[in-house]
């Protein structure tokens with residue numbers, strides 16, 4: 001079986017020495033690693049070192065006689081399952097963002113269709129320079145992934161953000177990207193709508209009611225669906241998370257906003273997964289000005305019920321449409337979730353007991369159970385990414401069964 005292939009581009013940062021360890025660790029993890037050194041990188045680490053650590057010929061010169069393949073940059077670009085550039089300088093990012101292909105690395109990265117992962121390392125001021133930031137933002141918008149530099153001592157003698165990320169993080173992100181590549185494209189041609197995050201219900205111009213949802217669960221589902229080939233519509237409450245690349249995202253604030261955004265999205269969707277935690281109540285009368293302290297008197301807020309978004313989507317459910325809801329419970333998980341299944345016209349519900357360690361709000365893992373009228377399937381603790389795939393596997397199976405009827 002062909003080993004997964006990483007092309008590792010190394011540019012002229014003092015952190016180039018770390019590329020040797022990265023190459024070695026990727027080889028140990030079972031990858032075939034081909035290194036390309038820029039001219040500046042060769043001032044900081046040798047071709048011989050990278051060849052020894054990767055076990056493959058290292059490529060440095062566009063016009064040198066080919067070492068392995070006739071048209072080396074094209075063959076490498078095709079061969080890559082993941083293209084990693086570590087460390088990546090401001091100069092490299094600038095060239096990539098401008099479409100400059102004037103050496104072996106920039107030419108090969110331009111020719112690849114593999115996911116590109118860029119681990120930044122540079123002086124803080126260079127990193128913060130608006131030109132660099134604009135280049136990063138542009139490349140992000142076309143799907144290039146970045147591993148942000150970390151705070152640390154820099155070669156120039158200053159301390160600041162610019163240090164290459166930890167080797168562990170670079171290797172893990174590369175292996176994760178590899179794993180993603182292996183996903184089947186079984187949602188191609190389907191539209192998946194996903195809700196994520198909390199909502200905010202205003203009290204006055206500066207205060208609001210919200211909850212602990214980080215959006216991690218919903219974003220993981222959106223990312224997984226996108227990787228599996230779906231068109232993804234993500235409706236997100238306020239979160240600190242970045243929009244997953246390739247996903248169409250609408251940001252909303254309140255539960256009513258969520259309803260307004262989800263209804264048209266659900267009309268287009270074959271599968272709707274509602275992982276958001278919309279507030280069940282809003283303030284009956286939002287104060288037009290900041291509310292002042294009440295001189296020690298109790299302060300009473302009157303709340304009024306918000307629309308049930310999932311119920312509204314359920315009432316408009318189409319034939320051959322799959323609706324998946326979540327149930328965030330702190331007690332009587334099964335009984336409460338079953339009630340929601342019927343009330344919201346859901347095909348199945350993902351119940352999570354949000355009091356369990358490693359489950360629920362603002363963690364990277366979850367412990368869930370799938371529940372429908374045929375019974376319950378308890379799942380072990382797993383990452384939200386892994387759970388996202390399990391949810392989509394099940395939703396797709398339900399959809400196919402409906403279509404076959």
Ligand code: PMT
Nearest residue numbers: 213214215216217274275277309310325326327328361362
């Ligand atoms: O975002 P994270 O930090 O990763 O946390 C993930 C999560 C805990 C938020 C997620 O796993 C989860 O459980 N989401 C559902 C939260 C919730 O609102 O549960 P609920 O039991 O109150 O609602 C049941 C279902 O109805 C949910 O699909 C919810 O999106 C929906 N709902 C709820 C209230 C409302 N007014 N309208 C709705 O549509």
